[in-house]
Amino acid sequence: MLLQALQTCSSALTAYILCIAALFGAAMGSFVNCASARLGSGESVLKGRSHCPACGHVLGAIDLIPVAGYLLLRGRCRYCGARIAPRCLVTELLGAAACVSLVLCYGVTLQAAAYAAMLFMLLAAALVDLDTGLIPDRLILMGIGAFLVYALFQKPVLPALLRGLLGGFAASVPLLLFVLLADRLMGRETMGGGDIKLFFMAGLYFDWQRAILLLIFSCLCGIAFAVYAKKKRGAEFPFGPGIAAGAFATALFGAPLLNWYLGLFF
Numbered sequence: 001m002l003l004q005a006l007q008t009c010s011s012a013l014t015a016y017i018l019c020i021a022a023l024f025g026a027a028m029g030s031f032v033n034c035a036s037a038r039l040g041s042g043e044s045v046l047k048g049r050s051h052c053p054a055c056g057h058v059l060g061a062i063d064l065i066p067v068a069g070y071l072l073l074r075g076r077c078r079y080c081g082a083r084i085a086p087r088c089l090v091t092e093l094l095g096a097a098a099c100v101s102l103v104l105c106y107g108v109t110l111q112a113a114a115y116a117a118m119l120f121m122l123l124a125a126a127l128v129d130l131d132t133g134l135i136p137d138r139l140i141l142m143g144i145g146a147f148l149v150y151a152l153f154q155k156p157v158l159p160a161l162l163r164g165l166l167g168g169f170a171a172s173v174p175l176l177l178f179v180l181l182a183d184r185l186m187g188r189e190t191m192g193g194g195d196i197k198l199f200f201m202a203g204l205y206f207d208w209q210r211a212i213l214l215l216i217f218s219c220l221c222g223i224a225f226a227v228y229a230k231k232k233r234g235a236e237f238p239f240g241p242g243i244a245a246g247a248f249a250t251a252l253f254g255a256p257l258l259n260w261y262l263g264l265f266f
């Protein structure tokens with residue numbers, strides 16, 4: 001009887017924590033979407049209240065509720081009826097999915113928080129990259145800063161820092177060498193430096209084995225996005241979203257996949 005009550009209680013608590021994670025993730029996704037639009041257009045990220053890009057009306061509380069706000073307003077501005085970009089809804093859902101899956105994988109831990117910080121930074125970089133084809137250094141520096149804070153909470157600190165640095169180099173140096181070679185062979189710039197810096201930032205959060213996995217996952221996602229975009233729009237597709245998707249996959253499946261792979265040999 002008592003055991004049953006405890007079980008009900010703990011599953012209710014789990015559901016509650018997951019709900020909070022989903023709400024937090026959706027709100028962060030909404031913020032990241034807004035911030036990336038401002039970063040891309042050079043506006044200040046934090047100053048000024050959110051406004052409709054079509055009519056300029058300052059948004060009220062209902063307009064700002066993640067996911068539900070979009071659905072309640074049927075994807076249109078309450079003041080002028082302009083369509084709200086579906087991308088708002090997509091980033092809110094992605095944010096919620098990221099936080100819920102991180103909590104399911106890692107629980108309510110510092111590691112889950114660090115991965116969430118990295119993924120939101122990558123999401124912002126991916127959105128700015130989609131809009132402008134550039135990745136702001138500011139986002140990369142913030143990602144490095146968040147890693148340093150995370151490493152300071154590890155015990156002992158120095159090995160954690162070194163492990164991260166090794167991951168950062170493992171994710172970025174092979175690509176750098178490849179790009180230098182490709183540039184020389186093709187006689188033009190094949191890939192922006194922003195992508196390589198972004199790989200370094202994301203690699204900090206993994207050990208070197210998973211950093212290599214990050215490189216592989218990101219290239220696969222990047223190629224898939226590029227092929228899809230070529231078919232759909234006949235256009236080039238930036239690499240930022242591929243890196244963000246690759247990092248998400250590595251954070252969730254990197255460790256079990258590596259364990260399985262190494263188990264084949266040892």
Ligand SMILES: [Zn+2]
Nearest residue numbers: 052055077080
């Ligand atoms: Zn409007």
